[in-house]
Amino acid sequence: MFTSTRRIRIGAATLALGLATSLSACGSSDPTAPAAAPAASGSAGGGTVIVGSFAFPESEILGEIYAQALEAKGVTVQKRFNIGPRQQTIPALRDGSINLIPEYNGNLLAFYDEDYTERTTADVDEAVAEQVKADKLRVLTSAPAEDKDAYVVTRKTATDKGLSSIGDLSKLVPFKLGANPQFGELGYGIKGLKSVYKVGTNAKDVTFVPIEDFGGPDTVKALVDDSVQVADIYTTSPALVAEDLAVLEDPENLISSQNIVPLVADSVYTDQLGQVLDGVSAALTTDDLIALRERVEGKEKADAETAAKDWLNDKGLL
Amino acid sequence: MNLLLGALAWLVDPAHWVRGSQSPLPIQDRLLEHLAYTAIAVVIAGLIALPLGCHIGHTGKGRQFVIGFTGAMRALPTLGLLFFLLMVFGYFLSFDTAPLVGATIAFVILAIPSMLAGAYSGLESVDRQTIDAARANGMTEWQILTQVEVPLGLPLIVGGIRAAVLQVIATVTIASYAGLGGLGRIITSGIGLNDYDLILGGALLVTALALVVDGLFALAQRATATRGLTDSKAARHRTAASRSSRPPTRENA
Amino acid sequence: MSWTLSNLDRIGELTLNHVRLSIIPIIASFVLSIPLGWLANRNAVLRSIVITGGSLLFTIPSLPLFVILPLIIPTRVLDETNLVVALSIYGVAIMARSAADALASVAAPTLDASTAIGFSPAARFFRVELPLAGPVLLAGIRVVSVSTIALVSVGVIIGSANLGYLFQNGKQRGILEEVVVGILISLILALVFDLIIVGIGRLALPWNRDKPLRRRALAPTPLPHDSEAPVLTGASR
Numbered sequence: 099m100f101t102s103t104r105r106i107r108i109g110a111a112t113l114a115l116g117l118a119t120s121l122s123a124c125g126s127s128d129p130t131a132p133a134a135a136p137a138a139s140g141s142a143g144g145g146t147v148i149v150g151s152f153a154f155p156e157s158e159i160l161g162e163i164y165a166q167a168l169e170a171k172g173v174t175v176q177k178r179f180n181i182g183p184r185q186q187t188i189p190a191l192r193d194g195s196i197n198l199i200p201e202y203n204g205n206l207l208a209f210y211d212e213d214y215t216e217r218t219t220a221d222v223d224e225a226v227a228e229q230v231k232a233d234k235l236r237v238l239t240s241a242p243a244e245d246k247d248a249y250v251v252t253r254k255t256a257t258d259k260g261l262s263s264i265g266d267l268s269k270l271v272p273f274k275l276g277a278n279p280q281f282g283e284l285g286y287g288i289k290g291l292k293s294v295y296k297v298g299t300n301a302k303d304v305t306f307v308p309i310e311d312f313g314g315p316d317t318v319k320a321l322v323d324d325s326v327q328v329a330d331i332y333t334t335s336p337a338l339v340a341e342d343l344a345v346l347e348d349p350e351n352l353i354s355s356q357n358i359v360p361l362v363a364d365s366v367y368t369d370q371l372g373q374v375l376d377g378v379s380a381a382l383t384t385d386d387l388i389a390l391r392e393r394v395e396g397k398e399k400a401d402a403e404t405a406a407k408d409w410l411n412d413k414g415l416l
Numbered sequence: 417m418n419l420l421l422g423a424l425a426w427l428v429d430p431a432h433w434v435r436g437s438q439s440p441l442p443i444q445d446r447l448l449e450h451l452a453y454t455a456i457a458v459v460i461a462g463l464i465a466l467p468l469g470c471h472i473g474h475t476g477k478g479r480q481f482v483i484g485f486t487g488a489m490r491a492l493p494t495l496g497l498l499f500f501l502l503m504v505f506g507y508f509l510s511f512d513t514a515p516l517v518g519a520t521i522a523f524v525i526l527a528i529p530s531m532l533a534g535a536y537s538g539l540e541s542v543d544r545q546t547i548d549a550a551r552a553n554g555m556t557e558w559q560i561l562t563q564v565e566v567p568l569g570l571p572l573i574v575g576g577i578r579a580a581v582l583q584v585i586a587t588v589t590i591a592s593y594a595g596l597g598g599l600g601r602i603i604t605s606g607i608g609l610n611d612y613d614l615i616l617g618g619a620l621l622v623t624a625l626a627l628v629v630d631g632l633f634a635l636a637q638r639a640t641a642t643r644g645l646t647d648s649k650a651a652r653h654r655t656a657a658s659r660s661s662r663p664p665t666r667e668n669a
Numbered sequence: 670m671s672w673t674l675s676n677l678d679r680i681g682e683l684t685l686n687h688v689r690l691s692i693i694p695i696i697a698s699f700v701l702s703i704p705l706g707w708l709a710n711r712n713a714v715l716r717s718i719v720i721t722g723g724s725l726l727f728t729i730p731s732l733p734l735f736v737i738l739p740l741i742i743p744t745r746v747l748d749e750t751n752l753v754v755a756l757s758i759y760g761v762a763i764m765a766r767s768a769a770d771a772l773a774s775v776a777a778p779t780l781d782a783s784t785a786i787g788f789s790p791a792a793r794f795f796r797v798e799l800p801l802a803g804p805v806l807l808a809g810i811r812v813v814s815v816s817t818i819a820l821v822s823v824g825v826i827i828g829s830a831n832l833g834y835l836f837q838n839g840k841q842r843g844i845l846e847e848v849v850v851g852i853l854i855s856l857i858l859a860l861v862f863d864l865i866i867v868g869i870g871r872l873a874l875p876w877n878r879d880k881p882l883r884r885r886a887l888a889p890t891p892l893p894h895d896s897e898a899p900v901l902t903g904a905s906r
Contacts, residue, residue: 153828155841180837181747181828185610190828195747279608282438306438308605310593314841316511325511395842401676419740490815491859493822495833496852499840503848582728589730590823594840603733607826612737619733626728 144368150187150196151179154312155402156245156334159390160200160358162406167378170416173371179402183280183312184209192233197363203240204354205247205284206230206361212285219355226359234364238372240357241379243387247277247286247313247353249346250331252321256344263347265295270327271303276320277330279308287330290352314395318343334387336396358382381413423616440605440614447621450598453591454584457523461580465528466573469535473569474561482536489529494587497522498594515595519588526587527580534576538569570640578633582626589622599625672846680835684854687831690821691814691862693753698760698813699806705761706768706802707794719765726762731755731820735827752824759820760813767809771802800874807870814862818855832858 147168151161158179165175178196181187188209190196203222207214210229216222219240227237249264256262259269267273281287288306291297298304309317313331321329322341331337338345360375390409393400410416426432433442440446472478501518509517542565550564566573592600599622606614673680709719738744738751775798783797799806825833832851839847 153837155838178747178828178830180825180830180834182826183608185608186746186828189610189746193745195745279440279605283609288438308440308601308608309595310604310608311841315843316506316595316840319506320511323510323512399672399842399844401679403679419737487811487815487863488856490812491819491856493819493832493836493852493855495822495825496836496848496855499836500845500848500852503840503843503845586728586730590732593732593826600730600732603730607732607736612740615733615736619730619737622730623728627725630724630728 145366146174146176147198147366147371148176148178148196150181150190150199152184152187152199152312153180153182154314155394156332156387156391157200158402159394159406162402163378163382163410164198164200164360164375166403166406166410167374167415168371170410171370171374173374183278185280188233191235191361191363194363194365197366199361201237201359201361202245202356203237203359204356206237206359207354208285214285214354217351217354219357222355223357223359230361235361236364236367238360238362239376239379240359241382243358243382243384244356245332245334245358245384245387246356247281247330248333249291249348250321250329250338250343251327251346252324253342253344255327256346261344261346263349264291264352265297265349266346267291267295267297267328271298271300272305273303273327274305274307274325275328275330276307276309276317276326278310278312281330282306282308286353294350294352334384334391336388336392340396358387377415378410381415419612419616422613423620426613426617427620440601440618443602443621446597446599446601447625449596450585450588450600450622450625453520453523453588453596453598454581457520457527457584457588458577458581460520461524461527461531461584462577464524465531465580466535466577469532469573469576470539470561470566472532473536473539474557474565476540479536479540482532486529486533489526492526494522494526494590495593497525498587498591502594511595515591519591519594519596522591523584523587527584530580530583531576534579535569535573538572538576539565540569541572542568568642570642571637574633574637574640578630578637581629581633585622585626585629670846672844673850676847680850680854683830683832683834684858686829687818687821687855688858690749690752690756690824690829690831691818691858694756694760694817695810695814695862697757698764698817699810701757701761702764702768702809703799703806705765706770706772709765709769710772716769719769723762723765726758729758731759731823732826734758735824747828749824749829751827752821752829756817756820760817763813763816764809767805767812768802771805771809772798774805775801803870803874807866807874811863811866814866815859818859818862822851822855 147165149161149165149168151157161177161179165177169175178190181190181196184205187196187199191199203219203226207216207222207226207229210226214222214225216225223237223240230237249267251261251270255270260266261269275281275288277287283289288298288304291304292299307320307326309320309329311317313329313335315337317329317331318335318337318341320326321331321343331343333345337343358379360379362371362375386409390405392398393405394402407416427443431437433444435442435445469482472482498519501522502515503518505514505518539561546568547560547564550560555563588596588598589600589603592598592604599618602614602618602621606612606616606618705719709716734755735751738754739746739748742750742754744750744754779801780793780798783793788797821829821831822833822836824831825837832855835847835851835854839845839851
């Protein structure tokens with residue numbers, strides 16, 4: 099008597115646990131989950147394309163554009179967005195966690211070669227194509243659209259202190275500069291400010307304030323309420339217009355071209371993939387980016403997927 | 417192993433302790449920030465939770481609330497709570513102050529349950545007979561509370577504070593992702609730069625800090641244990657694990 | 670409300686993923702902690718090793734653990750396995766102590782009696798000790814469940830697609846509603862999991878159902894006895 103009812107109860111409990119475990123197994127077919135095995139490298143190309151993105155809205159939009167354009171042409175696509183900065187995405191490309199990501203040619207080159215001297219789109223494209231070969235990656239044709247880092251101040255600061263170019267910042271010292279952690283280390287960041295424009299040569303001149311949101315709302319807010327006097331806000335940000343911010347000119351070309359370019363692993367590259375993405379790149383302009391960001395980050399708060407789909411439809415790419 | 421050695425080397429490098437260095441350095445600034453945020457949050461939470469917990473433990477009213485509340489608070493996702501408060505305060509405070517206020521409130525919210533439960537269970541663990549005897553002796557309710565219940569329940573009360581402090585230390589680490597300073601800033605900078613020296617170095621610092629604080633509190637708990645409370649009757653009110661005759665506070669050593 | 674309504678798909682996807690990421694650590698913690706708890710009860714030395722080891726593991730901050738795991742175990746940088754393993758580690762750290770306490774709470778006379786009846790050591794463990802330790806184990810698992818669900822969202826920082834995305838994205842785009850929805854669903858998930866666990870407990874431990882109110886109040890929710898200090902820090906990691 100004791101044992102048989104006990105067995106039933108234990109059986110029921112185990113069944114419940116079993117259901118729970120199988121639920122977790124079912125959930126594994128979730129398209130946002132990573133591929134179970136590393137992508138076969140060294141094969142002839144093709145197979146599932148895993149599209150990644152950086153952890154800010156513009157990158158997610160671009161990732162969606164690539165993903166949807168490819169899906170429309172019959173390519174199997176998995177999405178793995180919001181990974182983090184380049185320091186996390188490149189390792190992800192290297193170990194096959196992702197195999198396609200929308201990149202910025204200048205900053206990508208900077209990642210491989212901190213002191214690169216190329217500045218124009220054509221030069222940067224050529225140089226970066228060389229650099230990524232070592233990681234079995236390739237860059238496709240870059241788009242006319244650009245999104246550059248920029249040294250930004252408020253309109254008031256610009257007019258009060260007579261600031262029009264980055265070099266004028268020496269009139270502003272000491273000041274606080276807000277940007278994401280990478281900015282403190284990168285060539286066009288604090289270091290470049292010092293070496294190219296001779297700003298911040300004394301230790302106390304420039305105080306670096308790391309902000310984690312890649313020129314997003316926190317960075318804008320910090321600039322607007324004067325917690326920092328200069329910020330790194332990207333040129334397609336809707337905030338530049340909304341908050342009437344002044345982008346400082348860059349006559350020395352400290353910040354090189356930053357065209358949107360697809361970075362893809364050799365293992366999944368096919369001519370078809372190249373064609374589709376080249377078509378997308380050809381149609382993408384800087385104004386398009388600004389408009390897309392406005393939809394997703396501005397009043398409408400559209401989600402990246404919808405904004406991407408609408409753009410692709412407009413351009414007849416779906 | 418190399419990574420560990422690299423991180424340790426990074427930690428002891430005097431260059432990283434130079435005042436006025438670029439964020440996330442110098443190390444001592446982040447450490448002090450971390451301690452400061454923790455201390456402020458714990459004090460504020462203590463001012464709210466300890467009296468409340470003592471009241472509930474003494475009068476016995478509201479114990480169901482405490483149990484439910486403690487459980488519910490544990491379920492709050494830290495990152496969500498932090499971001500929520502930061503956004504709300506971001507609407508009307510400046511970039512510098514919003515994270516401070518928002519994050520401190522988050523720390524306080526997360527610290528209160530442990531302290532509340534600690535105070536309440538500390539008082540509840542006191543043998544009813546002792547309290548009755550005190551009452552029979554003519555002590556007032558206040559005297560019972562301060563001279564009998566709190567002293568006897570002190571180990572558990574301190575245990576609750578200990579849990580709360582560790583909680584806040586861990587939360588402050590995550591808060592750097594939302595704009596705060598502290599040791600977490602070293603870790604997030606490291607993640608952003610893919611620099612394992614920073615990541616591991618920061619992690620080691622936080623872990624070391626937590627262990628030191630935990631150790632200090634363990635000593636405090638031992639120190640507050642009243643001698644003579646080791647007979648089996650009192651032990652039954654506490655965890656059943658105390659088969660040995662050592663005082664219950666040794667369990668957490 | 671409008672944001673929520675137009676993004677139900679995405680919210681559902683993230684929730685499902687969140688659930689999936691939570692289940693495995695919870696089960697793993699339960700399964701792994703029982704042998705650990707058994708070990709801890711053999712002698713005082715083992716006990717202090719297990720308990721101290723657990724406390725130590727627990728003080729490791731979550732963020733760096735997610736990032737460093739790929740260096741220790743053969744996973745890739747973005748694999749969710751890192752998250753699951755880290756959460757399991759925390760779960761075991763919490764649960765090992767509960768398991769040790771649970772098994773220790775079984776009265777010695779009962780164990781002696783069962784040996785006297787003729788149970789073999791193995792049978793005695795599975796059919797007497799474990800079931801009697803059940804209530805405390807259940808309480809421990811409830812804490813692990815709540816902590817795990819709360820902690821999964823931190824994984825968004827290594828790109829994991831779970832409810833944490835709602836927090837990050839909501840903050841980046843200034844959509845307070847998104848963050849609130851994320852918090853609410855987290856809480857609901859924790860509640861649902863808790864109910865399911867209690868339900869399983871009732872199925873597997875029927876004698877526990879009709880305990881007098883006082884005992885029941887003590888059993889299901891672990892009170893912060895000094896031995897359970899680590900248990901309470903679960904949510905924040």
